Amino acid sequence: MNRAQKVALILLGLVALASLFAGVLASSSYSQQFRDSLNASPSARFPLGTDELGRDRFARLLYGTRVSLILAPAAAFLSTLIAALIGGTAGYLGGKWERAVTAGIDLFLSLPWLFLLLTVRALLPLNTSPITSVIITFLLLGCLGWATPARIIRAGTRTLVHSDYLVQARANGISRIRLFWRHLLPNLRPILLAQFWISVPVFILSEANLGLLGLGVSEPLPSWGAMLRELENYTAILHNPWMLVPAALLVVVVCCLQLVLGTEERIPC
Amino acid sequence: MLRLVAALLFTLTLAAQSAGELRFCLRTEPKTFNPLLVEDESSETIRYLTAGVLVRLNRYTQELEGELTSKWKVTENGRRIDFDLRQNVSFSDGTPFTCEDVAYTIRQLMDPALHSPTGDAFRSAPGAVESKCTGAASVMARFPGPVAALAAQFDQVGILSARSAHKESAVLGPFMVGEYKAGSYILLRRNPNYWKHDANGKKLPYLDAIRLEIQQNRELELLRFRRNQLDIVNKLDPEMYDRLSAEMPKSVIDAGPSLDWEVVFFNQVASAPLPDYKRRWFQSDEFRRAISEAINRDDICRVVYRGHARPAVGPASVSNRFWLNASLKPAPYSASAALARLERDGFHRSGNALLDRDRHKVEFSMITNAGNKLHERTLALIQQDLAKLGIQLNVVVLDFPSLIERISRSFNYESVLMAITNVDLDPNGQMNIWLSSADNHQWNPAQKTPATPWEAEIDKLMQAQNAAQDLNKRKAYFDKVQQIVWERAPILFLVNPNALSAVSSNVKNVTPATLRPQIYWNAERLTIGGTLVSQR
Numbered sequence: 001m002n003r004a005q006k007v008a009l010i011l012l013g014l015v016a017l018a019s020l021f022a023g024v025l026a027s028s029s030y031s032q033q034f035r036d037s038l039n040a041s042p043s044a045r046f047p048l049g050t051d052e053l054g055r056d057r058f059a060r061l062l063y064g065t066r067v068s069l070i071l072a073p074a075a076a077f078l079s080t081l082i083a084a085l086i087g088g089t090a091g092y093l094g095g096k097w098e099r100a101v102t103a104g105i106d107l108f109l110s111l112p113w114l115f116l117l118l119t120v121r122a123l124l125p126l127n128t129s130p131i132t133s134v135i136i137t138f139l140l141l142g143c144l145g146w147a148t149p150a151r152i153i154r155a156g157t158r159t160l161v162h163s164d165y166l167v168q169a170r171a172n173g174i175s176r177i178r179l180f181w182r183h184l185l186p187n188l189r190p191i192l193l194a195q196f197w198i199s200v201p202v203f204i205l206s207e208a209n210l211g212l213l214g215l216g217v218s219e220p221l222p223s224w225g226a227m228l229r230e231l232e233n234y235t236a237i238l239h240n241p242w243m244l245v246p247a248a249l250l251v252v253v254v255c256c257l258q259l260v261l262g263t264e265e266r267i268p269c
Numbered sequence: 270m271l272r273l274v275a276a277l278l279f280t281l282t283l284a285a286q287s288a289g290e291l292r293f294c295l296r297t298e299p300k301t302f303n304p305l306l307v308e309d310e311s312s313e314t315i316r317y318l319t320a321g322v323l324v325r326l327n328r329y330t331q332e333l334e335g336e337l338t339s340k341w342k343v344t345e346n347g348r349r350i351d352f353d354l355r356q357n358v359s360f361s362d363g364t365p366f367t368c369e370d371v372a373y374t375i376r377q378l379m380d381p382a383l384h385s386p387t388g389d390a391f392r393s394a395p396g397a398v399e400s401k402c403t404g405a406a407s408v409m410a411r412f413p414g415p416v417a418a419l420a421a422q423f424d425q426v427g428i429l430s431a432r433s434a435h436k437e438s439a440v441l442g443p444f445m446v447g448e449y450k451a452g453s454y455i456l457l458r459r460n461p462n463y464w465k466h467d468a469n470g471k472k473l474p475y476l477d478a479i480r481l482e483i484q485q486n487r488e489l490e491l492l493r494f495r496r497n498q499l500d501i502v503n504k505l506d507p508e509m510y511d512r513l514s515a516e517m518p519k520s521v522i523d524a525g526p527s528l529d530w531e532v533v534f535f536n537q538v539a540s541a542p543l544p545d546y547k548r549r550w551f552q553s554d555e556f557r558r559a560i561s562e563a564i565n566r567d568d569i570c571r572v573v574y575r576g577h578a579r580p581a582v583g584p585a586s587v588s589n590r591f592w593l594n595a596s597l598k599p600a601p602y603s604a605s606a607a608l609a610r611l612e613r614d615g616f617h618r619s620g621n622a623l624l625d626r627d628r629h630k631v632e633f634s635m636i637t638n639a640g641n642k643l644h645e646r647t648l649a650l651i652q653q654d655l656a657k658l659g660i661q662l663n664v665v666v667l668d669f670p671s672l673i674e675r676i677s678r679s680f681n682y683e684s685v686l687m688a689i690t691n692v693d694l695d696p697n698g699q700m701n702i703w704l705s706s707a708d709n710h711q712w713n714p715a716q717k718t719p720a721t722p723w724e725a726e727i728d729k730l731m732q733a734q735n736a737a738q739d740l741n742k743r744k745a746y747f748d749k750v751q752q753i754v755w756e757r758a759p760i761l762f763l764v765n766p767n768a769l770s771a772v773s774s775n776v777k778n779v780t781p782a783t784l785r786p787q788i789y790w791n792a793e794r795l796t797i798g799g800t801l802v803s804q805r
Contacts, residue, residue, distance in 0.1 A: 033653050035568055053572060053649055122671035126634035126683060127663050219649045219664040236512070 008260040015254060019065035026059035031220035041242065048246050051230075055220075061247055064222035068204050069254065071138040076199035078142030080149055084192055087150035091157025092184065101154065108147045116144070117210065130221040137210060137217070141203050149195035156191040160184055201255040224251050289476050289797030291776065291789070293501035294484040294493075299455070302437050302446060304427025305378055305385040311483075318457055318479060318792055320427025321441020323352055323371065324420055328782035328790035331590055331694060333421055337366065337428060337441060337464075347415035347738045350423075354406045359462040360430050360439040368402035373431035375400040375410045390422045390697070393735070417735040417743065418695045443474040443793035455481040465793060474793035475778075494520075500776050500797065501788050505769040506643065507575040513771050522772055522788070524781040526579040526588045526765040528691040531569075531647065533560075533635065533684060533761040537713040539720070541680040546629045551683070555614035557758040561600040563607035563654050569764055573646045577769055581762035583751045584703070588765065588783040589694050592744065594751040600761075604657045611658065623659035632661040633683040636675065639666045644686055647763070651686070676711065686763075692785055696734060696747045703731050703750060712759050723757050 001009070018025060027045065028034075034046075034054035042049045048057035090101035117140055124133065160166060161184070169183055208225030210216045217223040227247040231237065237244045299311040304320040307313050323338040335341065338352040358366040378388040379398040391398070394414025403409050416422060433439035438446060440460060447458035457479040465473040482499070484490050491509055493499045495516070505513065505521070514521045535551035536543060543551075550556045566580035580599035585592040608618070615626035623631040635651070637644040645666065652662045667675070675682040691698065701709040705719040705728050719725035727750055734746035754760065768787045772779050775798045782790050789795060 031653070033650065035572055035650075038572060053646060118668050118671070122667060122674075126636065126665050126681075127632065128665075129663070218666060219645060220652060 004260055008257040012254065012257045012261070015065060015250070015257075016069055019062050019069055022059065022062035022066060026056060026062055028056045028059055030055065030059045030063040030222050032056070039240070039243075041240070049240075049242050051243075057227075057243075057246070060222035060227065061250065064224050064227055064247075065250065065254075067134060067217060067221065068207070068224040068251075071134065072200050072203040072207070073196075073258075075138040075142035075145065075203045076196050078139070079145035079199055079203075080192055080196045082143070082146035083149035083153050083195060084188070086146065087153030088157050088184075088188065090150075091154040092161060092180065094158065094161065098154065098158070102151075105147045105151050105154075113144050116140075130218045134207075134217045134221060134223065137207060138203065141206055141210075145199060145203065145206075149199065152195060153188065153191055156188060157184065160187050197255075197258045197261070200258055201251070204251060204255075290478040290480055291476050291501070291792075291795060291797060292480045292482065292499050293503065293789075294482045294490045294499060295455070296483075296485055298452065298483055304429070304437075305374075305383060305387050307425075308386050311481075314481065314786065315446070315455065315457075316425075316427050317442075317786060318444045318789070319440045319442040319446060319460075321358075321366075322426060322428065323354075323423045326421060326424045326694070326784070328784040328786070329780055331784070333424075337371075341420050343419050343738065345411070345415075347417060347419050347736070348413075349409060349411045350419050351403065351407065351409045354408065355464060356406050358441065358464040360433055360441055361445040361460045361462055362430075362433050362435050362439040363462060364430050364433040364439055366428070366441060367431075368404070368406060368408040369431045370428055371408040372400040372402060372410075374426065374429045377429060378426060379412075387425050390425070391416050393417075415736050415738070417697045417737070421695055444476075444479055447478065452483055454483060457481065463793070467794070475796040476792070479789075479792070494771055494773070497773065497775075500773040502771040503786070503788065505771060507573075507577040507766075507769065508642070510577060510769040510771075511575055517771070519774055520771045522770045522779075522781045523577055524768040524770070524783050524787050526586055527768040527783055527785075527787075528586045528589060528694070529766055530581055530586070530689045530691065531578075531644075531686070531763040531766065532581075532689055533564075533651075533686050533763060534712045534759065535684045536676075536680060536682055537720070537759070538680040539713070541682075543683065546625060546627060547633065547683065550625065550631070550633075553614055554757050555610050556616075557761065558600070558756075559607040559610040559614070559658075560655070560660075561758050561761045562603055562610065563658055563660075564600075564651055564761065564763065565602040565654055566599055566763055567602065568654075569647055569650055572650060573643055574764065574766055577767040578764040579767070581765045583754050583762050584696070584699055585747075585751060586691070586765045592694060592696060592747055594748040596748075597751055597755050600755075600758075604654070608658055618659050621659055622661070630661070631659065632663065634663040634665050635684045635686055636665045636667050636672055636682050637686040638669045638672050641688075643766075644688075648686055677708075677714070688766075694784070696731070696743070696750070700731060700735065703727050703754075721757075723753050724759075727753055 032055065034050060036054070037046070037050050038054045039052055040046055040050040046056050046058065048061060051057055051060065086101060090098045120136070120140060124136065166179065166183055169179055204224050205228070207216050207223060208228045217226050224247060228251065230244055295311040295314060297309065297311050299315050300309050301307060301312050302315060304316045307316050322336050324333050324341060325336045327334050337355055337358065339355055340353040342351045343349070344351070352371065354368055354371065360366060375398060377383060378385050379391060391412055393412065393416050396413025398413065399411040401409060428441055430436065430439040443460055443463050443465070444457035445460045446455060448456040459474055459477050463473060467473055487509065490499065490502055491513065494502050510521055510523070535557060537552050541548070570576065570578040570580060579587050582593065582597050582599050585594065587593060611623065616623055616631065625631060635648060637648055648664045652664060655662045672685070676685055701707045702711070704710060705716040705724045708714050710716065713720055716724070719728055730746045730750045734743040737743045737746065768783050770781065770788050772788055777796045778791065778794045779788060780791060781787055784790070
């Protein structure tokens with residue numbers, strides 16, 4: 001791990017710590033409505049002001065970070081894992097299996113999965129708690145988000161399989177399992193990590209979009225996605241940048257830090 | 270030469286007064302141009318602007334006025350209506366308007382094969398309608414059963430031509446469909462044969478055309494309005510209204526509380542897949558009234574609707590001048606009174622939670638439709654209001670088809686927050702909600718016999734007001750219905766949102782009304798940038 005990665009890790013750790021100690025750092029609960037202080041400007045009492053229902057934006061940002069920082073990477077991990085299994089196997093085995101998987105990926109990408117999400121939400125018990133509901137949402141996103149990374153991983157694996165050092169390793173009689181674990185997987189790591197880090201912001205924003213369809217985080221639980229929905233009211237944001245700038249900045253910074261952690265990986269030979 | 274100059278000046282004056290194209294948006298494609306088959310809002314707009322009617326409800330004064338009829342008389346206890354028709358009136362294609370056209374329209378309206386939604390209001394009993402000319406310019410219609418507010422129902426009946434070869438395109442209203450490009454726009458042109466004149470004897474309408482752009486995206490609609498590409502924006506939400514108000518304060522119009530309601534109701538269907546203890550809660554009058562008292566309606570108006578709504582009283586909106594039971598007031602907000610009421614009903618606090626007599630924690634879900642920020646915010650407020658009583662409310666946002674499926678077919682829900690659109694001042698428009706046998710008796714629909722004595726009482730009162738011809742008697746019956754609804758709270762009426770619109774300063778003669786269509790109800794008198802006196 002180089003210095004940039006260390007700094008990124010420390011900063012990410014600080015963000016995670018802040019979200020874990022949200023109860024201590026924020027003076028009020030994320031759901032408490034101060035109905036006489038609607039859309040209030042930043043003050044000592046409300047460091048980032050309040051939202052349209054008079055809720056403390058700072059508290060909501062910290063608690064929202066907790067939700068998004070844990071669940072979006074979890075969903076990204078799940079989708080990358082599925083993509084690695086399907087894409088990696090297809091690229092490694094090649095032939096009919098690879099063609100079948102490629103066709104399967106194309107088919108999967110062409111299907112309207114939004115309807116599945118809507119159906120699942122409609123089938124969930126109505127008294128599902130907000131946190132269970134959001135976990136299911138991210139789980140579904142993770143399960144449905146594998147196809148695009150799988151395509152990239154398959155292509156990457158295929159290139160590696162035909163590389164000189166792997167051909168030479170095979171010629172030396174190294175077993176398939178050792179070939180996979182010792183030579184192929186370590187070289188796939190940068191691709192897998194890149195796919196993982198790319199997926200994290202995608203899932204954060206997907207959750208925001210799903211919120212419009214009722215599949216996102218339900219009230220009163222906050223999330224980054226739900227906070228970014230305020231972008232819809234762009235004129236209000238232009239006049240009161242404190243409404244969104246901290247949340248947007250945090251999302252951008254965290255995503256950048258995650259990319260620093262991911263892209264600095266070296267390919268071992 | 271002098272004559273030529275005078276003629277030119279006269280032409281220029283006319284052009285200044287009549288020129289202009291009014292532009293606004295329809296949210297969806299109209300489903301029909303046949304005035305008798307109108308069901309959707311876009312088709313209703315076309316009907317309002319193109320169809321000629323015998324009587325018209327003045328959206329501003331809320332009084333009935335004769336249009337194609339100069340006089341009408343309702344007899345036989347509301348079964349028969351006689352009209353004296355205006356003479357020298359022609360359809361847009363030049364065909365003369367006669368009593369045969371009215372008789373033909375009424376027969377079409379009541380033809381079971383046509384399935385006219387407009388005709389449903391006239392089908393009070395089985396049997397055929399009798400409709401015939403009783404003179405050169407008079408016509409009668411006799412319906413199989415008494416029809417309440419019979420004359421007012423004709424506000425929705427666009428007269429068709431019995432003889433014109435063009436049928437639906439031959440109209441008696443101020444405008445006629447000129448061009449239609451599916452998915453893009455509908456151009457309504459001025460009807461050259463429109464019969465109305467202004468006080469100075471000038472032919473109406475003043476406008477040359479109305480361009481109805483088909484546009485679903487509200488932000489785009491607003492953007493086009495700001496760029497002066499549209500003249501009217503209908504049904505603004507409070508956030509958009511305030512945004513526009515900050516930029517163009519003279520363009521926005523708050524016409525006051527509309528007839529629409531934001532309501533909450535609980536599932537009281539006997540066969541619903543609910544635990545028995547929850548069904549007991551929802552069927553308890555005290556429980557429902559306590560929830561009603563625990564909801565701070567003033568805060569919903571102030572916080573969610575930014576002051577552009579009024580706490581609702583009941584089935585009649587606060588803007589329904591005649592039918593509102595003035596002795597009733599919106600349910601007063603009081604958490605302590607609500608808790609006391611719940612305690613009288615066997616509930617009690619245990620720590621932060623509220624428990625029923627069998628020690629079940631009071632927790633229920635409330636569903637609403639996705640994508641409606643006003644509903645989501647209202648639910649967040651209700652959630653906190655109920656939390657003060659120790660009630661846990663789980664907010665569930667569903668796509669609209671799923672919501673409808675749950676409340677009207679599977680009955681797999683506990684409570685719902687939804688908007689009800691109401692276009693009718695007359696309580697007969699609500700028969701489908703209050704009769705216990707009705708499919709839209711939402712909290713417990715299509716009952717074979719009334720489930721409770723008070724529902725039986727409402728049935729009786731609604732039928733009595735439907736049969737009575739004396740307006741004051743009808744009002745007395747409906748006042749009693751409102752009283753029962755207030756006391757039993759089968760539906761918790763939260764707020765009546767205000768009718769919010771935006772109108773370009775180029776449009777003159779605008780007189781905003783609370784009834785739909787709020788801005789262009791007097792479309793024939795609107796003008797663009799003309800010299801006519803503005804009433805705004």
